[in-house]
Amino acid sequence: MVDQSLLENNDQGLIIRLQGVSKGFNSSGSRLDVLKDIDYDIMTGDTIAVVGASGIGKSTLLNIVGTLDKPDKGTLYFKGKDVFSYNSDQLAEFRNRSIGFVFQFHHLLPEFTALENVMMPSLIKGEKRVDASENAVAMLIRVGLKERLRHRIGELSGGEQQRVALARALILRPAVLLADEPTGNLDKRTSEKIHALLVELNLELGMTLIVVTHNIDLAKLLKMQLTLVDGRLEEGM
Numbered sequence: 001m002v003d004q005s006l007l008e009n010n011d012q013g014l015i016i017r018l019q020g021v022s023k024g025f026n027s028s029g030s031r032l033d034v035l036k037d038i039d040y041d042i043m044t045g046d047t048i049a050v051v052g053a054s055g056i057g058k059s060t061l062l063n064i065v066g067t068l069d070k071p072d073k074g075t076l077y078f079k080g081k082d083v084f085s086y087n088s089d090q091l092a093e094f095r096n097r098s099i100g101f102v103f104q105f106h107h108l109l110p111e112f113t114a115l116e117n118v119m120m121p122s123l124i125k126g127e128k129r130v131d132a133s134e135n136a137v138a139m140l141i142r143v144g145l146k147e148r149l150r151h152r153i154g155e156l157s158g159g160e161q162q163r164v165a166l167a168r169a170l171i172l173r174p175a176v177l178l179a180d181e182p183t184g185n186l187d188k189r190t191s192e193k194i195h196a197l198l199v200e201l202n203l204e205l206g207m208t209l210i211v212v213t214h215n216i217d218l219a220k221l222l223k224m225q226l227t228l229v230d231g232r233l234e235e236g237m
């Protein structure tokens with residue numbers, strides 16, 4: 001079991017600390033240092049935009065913060081706990097309960113309905129079907145999809161699919177929502193709606209929000225803007 005305190009979503013203060021985080025890749029015989037000794041503290045409820053050139057390492061950074069990838073060096077603390085000290089089962093449980101992900105390409109299950117996709121994390125966690133369904137319906141209504149509950153993913157527009165992805169990411173009320181170019185393949189008007197929704201949900205649910213984006217309008221909606229340059233985080237954009 002993961003420490004219960006890690007799964008609660010109500011404390012103030014420091015939530016994530018990156019300490020000396022470095023990550024590189026070896027490809028075709030050469031070494032690429034993508035993240036270089038990054039130190040950064042994130043407070044509960046913060047909203048942070050991460051911008052930077054394509055290929056600079058934004059997704060690499062987000063994946064490490066989301067514990068999908070491990071740093072080569074350095075430590076990721078979540079509420080003071082070094083989460084990479086967990087074994088793989090504990091880490092998976094922690095991730096399922098505490099972190100929500102939204103990607104540019106939503107990774108929804110196309111053969112299933114919106115409702116089934118949003119229920120999935122609750123079912124994995126072991127909740128009763130009836131409870132999972134009730135919560136998922138409420139979350140889908142919250143993101144504006146009341147009339148789309150039984151639609152299969154392929155029957156939905158890009159913006160609707162991204163709303164489903166958002167509902168699925170938030171269904172377990174994660175302490176942290178990580179979004180990697182969430183509106184990268186949506187038109188301007190649809191993007192603006194999703195951006196507004198992200199900000200509203202942050203205010204309502206109090207989750208910490210970290211968004212990788214190329215969209216300057218979205219970045220400006222968030223409290224903090226960071227630019228990844230040469231393996232380091234700089235304030236501003």
Ligand SMILES: Nc1ncnc2c1ncn2[C@@H]1O[C@H](COP(=O)(O)OP(=O)(O)O)[C@@H](O)[C@H]1O
Pocket residue numbers: 025026027032034052053054055056057058059060061
């Ligand atoms: N698994 C991997 N193996 C080798 N190189 C990788 C791997 N993942 C990412 N990279 C390289 O690391 C750099 C940063 O990638 P990424 O974090 O995806 O950038 P961004 O999200 O800022 O566009 C890129 O040059 C990319 O090719």
Ligand SMILES: [Mg+2]
Pocket residue numbers: 058059060180
């Ligand atoms: Mg990327």
